[in-house]
Amino acid sequence: MRQLGREAGPVFVSLRKGERLTQARLSDKSVNAVVQRYLGPSYSAHSLRASFVTVAKLAGADDSEIMNQTKHKTSAMIRRYSRLDDVRRHNAAQKLGL
Incomplete structure (x- = not known):
């Protein structure tokens, strides 16, 4: 599936200024921080x-x-x-x- 100009690669990547996607994979700690920020501390990347x-x-x-x-x-x-x-x-x- 093609989404935001990407056909392959990691699901969770970092953004640059102007919300431009990079190919840089987010670390497990970064994904965990995002999940907890939006879903609360009882959730995790796991x-x-x-x-x-x-x-x-x-x-x-x-x-x-x-x-x-x-x-x-x-x-x-x-x-x-x-x-x-x-x-x-x-x-x-x-x-x-x-």
């Missing part, structure tokens, strides 16, 4: 990653697709990051109509 995994799982992505994006090494880490603990809403039996 929250973005966990949210991505959760939303991707809800959209039907399999573990290997998510792992390709997040660079997690195991499906166990994907399960740990996903926030799908509500067994009434997220269970295999429902997909079978049970």
